[in-house]
Each structure stands twice: as structure tokens, then as C-alpha cells.
Amino acid sequence: MTINAEVPVAATRTGPAAPARPEAEGTTSAADLVLPLVAVGGAGVLAGYGYVRRTRRARTRTTPGVVSPQPPVTPLPVLERQARAALVQADDCVRSSRDELAFVEARFGTRAVEPFVLALHEAERELSAAFAIRLRYDEGVPEEKAARRHALAGIVGRCAEAGRRLDAAAPEFDQLRALDREMGEALEVAEGRFRELTGRTGTVEATLADLRTRYPASATAAVTGYVEQAKDRLVFATTHLNQSRQAADLGRTEQAVRDLRAAEGAIGQADILLAGVDELANSLAKAAELIPAALTGAEAERARAQAATGTADGVPRSLLGDTDAALAAVREEVTGDRPYDPLTALRSIVRAVSALGAGQDGVLGAAAWLVGRADVRATDGFVATHRGAVGAGARTLLAEAERLLATDPAAADEPALAARQLAEQDVRVHGNPYSGAAEHTTGAVLGGVLLGESPNGGPPPAFGGPNTRKREEPDPGEPPSNSVRTD
Structure with a gap:
């Protein structure tokens, strides 16, 4: 349905117009009563339709400030896939960071890489905790659906924290390596x-x-x-x-x-x-x-x-x-x-x-x-x-x-x-x-x-x-x- 925003205009017929009849003073014609009623009724229909449209938009809109009465719930299988992907990514980050750190330690010595070894160990601890949660989850613990959702969120959160610790150490790590200036060594x-x-x-x-x-x-x-x-x-x-x-x-x-x-x-x-x-x-x-x-x-x-x-x-x-x-x-x-x-x-x-x-x-x-x-x-x-x-x-x-x-x-x-x-x-x-x-x-x-x-x-x-x-x-x-x- 569409609504024309223009003001409605009465349609005109072709042919001679009917002669106007003078009305007695103090009386009201039928047309004078019908037209206001039609206008009021039309306004009511339009107002009701507008209310329905606004209600539907309020239920489905995603603009800030309007909260849906029933927000969509992510299916559990989707959350499980997200948790698995987070574990794989975090584990890869830890492994590749450990691999490159070995070359830096061989070049600069143990003392120079201590801050990065610490960051790596912190990331490993977060990742180990995430794997422990996943193991219990695969074993059916916890059993309640809401608690299982929280467990999956905990896995993703731990993996994100592991990645954050490595990300935070990366700029200083690059300063130590200085590959843009000392590639030869x-x-x-x-x-x-x-x-x-x-x-x-x-x-x-x-x-x-x-x-x-x-x-x-x-x-x-x-x-x-x-x-x-x-x-x-x-x-x-x-x-x-x-x-x-x-x-x-x-x-x-x-x-x-x-x-x-x-x-x-x-x-x-x-x-x-x-x-x-x-x-x-x-x-x-x-x-x-x-x-x-x-x-x-x-x-x-x-x-x-x-x-x-x-x-x-x-x-x-x-x-x-x-x-x-x-x-x-x-x-x-x-x-x-x-x-x-x-x-x-x-x-x-x-x-x-x-x-x-x-x-x-x-x-x-x-x-x-x-x-x-x-x-x-x-x-x-x-x-x-x-x-x-x-x-x-x-x-x-x-x-x-x-x-x-x-x-x-x-x-x-x-x-x-x-x-x-x-x-x-x-x-x-x-x-x-x-x-x-x-x-x-x-x-x-x-x-x-x-x-x-x-x-x-x-x-x-x-x-x-x-x-x-x-x-x-x-x-x-x-x-x-x-x-x-x-x-």
C-alpha cells in the first residue's frame, strides 16, 4: 500500500454545472454534514494505518535508541563454530609468535626478549584456559543451554585476551627487530x-x-x-x-x-x-x-x-x-x-x-x-x-x-x-x-x-x-x- 502525500482534489465532471439553489438562512445542507464526516473518517483510517506502520517499524528497526522487544538469538551451532574458529586462530597466533621469537632470541639474547616471552606465556595461559573450557563443553558440562552459551562466550573471550596480549607486545617487538633498518643481521x-x-x-x-x-x-x-x-x-x-x-x-x-x-x-x-x-x-x-x-x-x-x-x-x-x-x-x-x-x-x-x-x-x-x-x-x-x-x-x-x-x-x-x-x-x-x-x-x-x-x-x-x-x-x-x- 502507498499513501499519496498530495492534498486530495475532488474529481470534476464534464458538462454544464447544475444551477445553485439558494438555501434558507439559518439552515444546514446535507453536503455540509457529510463532507466533514468523510474527512474525519479518512483521517482516522490514515491515522490507524500510520500507527500499524510505526509499530511494525519499531519491532524490526535496527537504528540506535530503539530496542527490539525480542532480539534475535544466535543459534548454538553458530556459537560453537565461532568458538572453534577462535581457538584455532589463537593457537596459530601463539605458535607463529613462538616461532619468530626463537629467531629474535638467537640474535639478541635471552634478556632482550624477556618482555615478549612474558607476553607469550600470558597468552598461553589464556589459551590453555579456553581449551579447558572447550574440553568440558565437549564432555557435556555444563548441561543447561544458557550456561553452555556462557561457556562458549568464555572461550571466545579468553582467546581474544590471548590475542590482545600478543598484539600489545607487537610494536615493541618490531622496534627490537628493526628489520626495516637491520635486515642484514x-x-x-x-x-x-x-x-x-x-x-x-x-x-x-x-x-x-x-x-x-x-x-x-x-x-x-x-x-x-x-x-x-x-x-x-x-x-x-x-x-x-x-x-x-x-x-x-x-x-x-x-x-x-x-x-x-x-x-x-x-x-x-x-x-x-x-x-x-x-x-x-x-x-x-x-x-x-x-x-x-x-x-x-x-x-x-x-x-x-x-x-x-x-x-x-x-x-x-x-x-x-x-x-x-x-x-x-x-x-x-x-x-x-x-x-x-x-x-x-x-x-x-x-x-x-x-x-x-x-x-x-x-x-x-x-x-x-x-x-x-x-x-x-x-x-x-x-x-x-x-x-x-x-x-x-x-x-x-x-x-x-x-x-x-x-x-x-x-x-x-x-x-x-x-x-x-x-x-x-x-x-x-x-x-x-x-x-x-x-x-x-x-x-x-x-x-x-x-x-x-x-x-x-x-x-x-x-x-x-x-x-x-x-x-x-x-x-x-x-x-x-x-x-x-x-x-
Whole structure:
């Protein structure tokens, strides 16, 4: 319906007008009564219609000063997605800030980076609290819908605070690095680490080959492809180191900084991948050494549990049978002729005695800590080098495993292994959206070395929170990085 704002005019007929009749003085014609009534009635209709229109506008308008009687409520699934996204973003900010901080510490020393280490630790604490809330939420706590909304808001708030602390430290961090004035020294540090890792690659490759001859495939499955991925990151790094030095020589400072940060990120991830192989080799060797003593300790715990059977402190006889079966399987593996996985065997011992309520002192405590640490570190390395695809679920379980490693090592391996399984699933589902990009860009995006916001991989992240981690953007007037010659 529309309303014409113009004053209505009576329609006129064609033809001769009717002669006017003189009325007697003091009388009123019918027309004199009808026209005012029509006008009043029309005004009433218009007023009523205007009231309805105003009421409808008041219920739906979004202008300041007018509050809807029933504001829209964001659906719970939408809030859950927002909380998951906040966790992933905050975790990425913490990880990329930690990576760049390592290069700055290598250049300026521990004392110079103390304020930024403090800011990073504060952000880590906020993020840990957010992950703890998310873990309880996934377990169904709290149950009430309103309380669950508050929990999700708490997750987002904690993540925002973690990012704020990093954002606040970013300007001073840039002043310390002074990449716009002292690019040469930063390049020397990065190139030194690059050369060291390049030299280590051959040694680590030989270590992995040796592990495959001594242990079954399941023992080395956690680091499958790590050497190849490390080489891929190093090729990416050397390309961007060359481009950074050449861009700096040409006075293209922003482009030089961008390439340097990309190279540093790739170098850091190559280090994680190679270290993962070395750590697995050490864990397997220590587990093999610890198994005989752990079996002896487990037998003692089993005897204690059997002696307490039938008392208030006793355990069900079914658990004793499960423990006997687990320990017998480990003995058979250890004394057999076929290669076995020492970490898996030690994990079986730890789980068997944990079910009996055994303490975590002595050799069994050392066994629990060794297994838990190996699983947590292996999962953390995988998440760190595949963060571009890993979601909030895996990161939440990893955070819980890290917490348990410090308080209850025997319980840490279960969430760590579950986190690794979820992370690998995320990577498989993610696939390769950069198949047509430049060589080695796919691995850089998958690892979070590049943020993946454009077909060429996007910018590298910097130290800081969500408002500062992309502050080093190239000048739009400068040519893209692949236009700088590398020969």
C-alpha cells in the first residue's frame, strides 16, 4: 500500500454545472454534514494505518535508541563454530609468535626478549584456559543451554585476551627487530640455521633408515614422510632467503621482510620435522632399556593387587586377568625373534598397572612419563607442521594431554593419541587446495608458514595476535616476490 502525500482534489465532471439553489438562512445542507464526516473518517483510517506502520517499524528497526522487544538469538551451532574458529586462530597466533621469537632470541639474547616471552606465556595461559573450557563443553558440562552459551562466550573471550596480549607486545617487538633498518643481521641468523639444518638432513635420513631396519613399520609411522617434508620446507626457505636478500638490495624493504618471515617459518618447521625423527629414535631406545625394569615393577604391583583382593582396597579379579594377559603379551614380544615396538610395549605395561591403581613413583612413573612425553611431543610436532588444516578438536585434546603430562603422565598418552588421530583426519579431509600454486607453496600453507589467503599462498604470519600478525604486507606498487630473480 502507498499513501499519496498530495492534498486530495475532488474529481470534476464534464458538462454544464447544475444551477445553485439558494438555501434558507439559518439552515444546514446535507453536503455540509457529510463532507466533514468523510474527512474525519479518512483521517482516522490514515491515522490507524500510520500507527500499524510505526509499530511494525519499531519491532524490526535496527537504528540506535530503539530496542527490539525480542532480539534475535544466535543459534548454538553458530556459537560453537565461532568458538572453534577462535581457538584455532589463537593457537596459530601463539605458535607463529613462538616461532619468530626463537629467531629474535638467537640474535639478541635471552634478556632482550624477556618482555615478549612474558607476553607469550600470558597468552598461553589464556589459551590453555579456553581449551579447558572447550574440553568440558565437549564432555557435556555444563548441561543447561544458557550456561553452555556462557561457556562458549568464555572461550571466545579468553582467546581474544590471548590475542590482545600478543598484539600489545607487537610494536615493541618490531622496534627490537628493526628489520626495516637491520635486515642484514636477521638474514645472517636465518641463513645460519638454514645451513645447520641442511647439514642435519642427511644424518636424520640415515637415522630413520636405521629405525626401519630395527623396528616394525608401526614404530616409525608417526614420522613417516618427515624427512621429505623437511626438505620441502628447506627448498622453500632457500628460495625466500635469496629473494629477501635481493629485495633488500633493491630497497624493497616490505617485500624483503615478507620473504624473510616466510623463510624463517619454513626453517622453524624443518627443524621440528627433523627433531621429531631424532626424538622418536631416543624414545624407542630408552623404552627398550626400561621395559625389563618396568615388567618387574608391574609384577610387584600385580602381586600387591592380588593380595588386596577381597578387601576394601582390592580390585576386581577381572582386572587381574586383564593385567596378566597384557604383561604376558609384552614378555612374548620382548623375548620373541620378531622386531617389536618398544614404545607400544611400554605403553601396554603402563596402562595395565594404571588400571590396578598403581602409583607413579619409581620405574613405573618413569615409564609413564616417557610414554606420555613421546606421544605428546609427536602430536604437537604434527599439529605444528600441519596447522593450516588441523581443527579445534585435535588442538583441544592436545592441550589436555599437555596438562596431564605435568600432573598425571600415565593419563596423558590417551588424549595425545586421540589428538593425533583427529589431526591426521583433518589433514586428509583438507586435501590440497593449492595444487596449481607455485612449487613448495602447498607445504608452506599446510604448515601455516603462509596464511593461505590468496592463490599464491598469502602473507606469512608475524609475532602478534589477530590484529598484528599480518602487519608486514608488501607494497601494492612493488612486484610480486616471484618476479625477483633467484639466479
